[in-house]
Amino acid sequence: MGEENYLPHVSIDCVIFGLTDNSLNALLLKVTGTESWVLPGGYVEKDESIEDAALHVLKSRTGLTDIYLKQFMTTGNSERSFPDDVRRICESLGIEWTEGHWANKRFISICYYALIDVNKFKPTGGELEQEYQWVDIHNLPQMLMDHDNILRKGYEALKENLGNHPIGINLLPDKFTMPELQKMYEIILDKTLERSHFQKKMLRFDIFRRLEERREGVPHKRPFLYRFDENKYQNELKKGARFDV
């Protein structure tokens, strides 16, 4: 079945990042009947682009659509085949496994990371109804294949990109406060930032619009809400501005 529909030797793996109050998490799927976890992954259909493949993998494995996605690496050692792990996965899904199974072969994996607002996008177990869980990227459980390595490389890529582009807003709601924006940077870059300086710097980028509203329902003084302004951002990009933090 897989052999006819998919490009052989090529897989897609997705690291989905989401923020909770104090940690950066990745969405993992549990291999039913084991204590092992995997990244949402899949294969490339013969008549779809690899970007479309990443989108369909995300949708079918987690139910997520319309989210920020970035390719960060393609990995492919010659030893990159995991028949034992494939067998475990097949068993957990009730799929027949043989030594000659097509998914046992050596695979090249094209890796993407996704950034989502965990309060807006609610993942599901996907079409396979798998158990899923947000796990702190600094405290990973046992993972099959080389998925722990892919996850770590994805985190490195995220940190590098975040240092140059305001992509982190994809982890926040449409309306966010400066303290929330700062917290996001602090969690991902894993260092504390100075409050006053952070706010001035962000506002100097001139890519956010301050709303008349403030965040309600929180203790203490209510912080202003801001919104990312795509037009302003494109203008600044044209001017050659940089957004390094």
Place this chain on the structure above:
Amino acid sequence: MGEENYLPHVSIDCVIFGLTDNSLNALLLKVTGTESWVLPGGYVEKDESIEDAALHVLKSRTGLTDIYLKQFMTTGNSERSFPDDVRRICESLGIEWTEGHWANKRFISICYYALIDVNKFKPTGGELEQEYQWVDIHNLPQMLMDHDNILRKGYEALKENLGNHPIGINLLPDKFTMPELQKMYEIILDKTLERSHFQKKMLRFDIFRRLEERREGVPHKRPFLYRFDENKYQNELKKGARFDV
């Protein structure tokens, strides 16, 4: 032949960058008997990693070894097959071509860029003895397949990386002067930099060592020679330093 030895549907393409006095050039191979050019490319053997594949492609197509190489993109639209161009290439190499040729299929290309000092590493036409040429990246000739697009994306990736890491030294000789370093940045980033500021900034990075020698055989005052210091660089990296220009 290809079908047995190589992973199907997967290719490697390399953008090799080199500097001349006033422009950034890419190394292109001419398709014999045509006026079309291609990037050095090839396929992944079934028992080699994709990094090793990139290295062997470089060596077999250009004779180059032991040079800086970076993966920057994997591209793969479902329409990414080029039977007409494959036929031209086969004809120019005296290889039999049929409609069913394995290289006609849809291919995913894993793309790398290489940075070389054009005075140290001398490319050849490779095992196929093809005509090769350094061409200004801002003035590309007719290229087969989507190689012009790959080249442009490689240049974009180079610019982005150069803004964060001192990788440009791979385009220069081991010993280089500050004016040479500046010129390299100016050519790649396509903007002029202020001389005094540039020198202070580079020296503040504290990753270069000034030698007792000066560049000889040039008119006017002789500039000092510098050398990249890997230890210093690793120290600064550990301290969390950034090298953005």
Place this chain on the structure above:
DNA sequence: GCAAAAGTGTTTGATATACACCCATGC
């Protein structure tokens, strides 16, 4: 001597860093 490139210094404005101050809110 003159022109040109390189090394270095100076001036001014912008940004980074650290911290202070006041305001709004819940308790």
Place this chain on the structure above:
DNA sequence: GCATGGGTGTATATCAAACACTTTTGC
């Protein structure tokens, strides 16, 4: 009232940008 978080202001150090001065070389 008090603690806490948020908005804003201030002082100092550092860096950026522009430019000047001096040295060294070829002609």
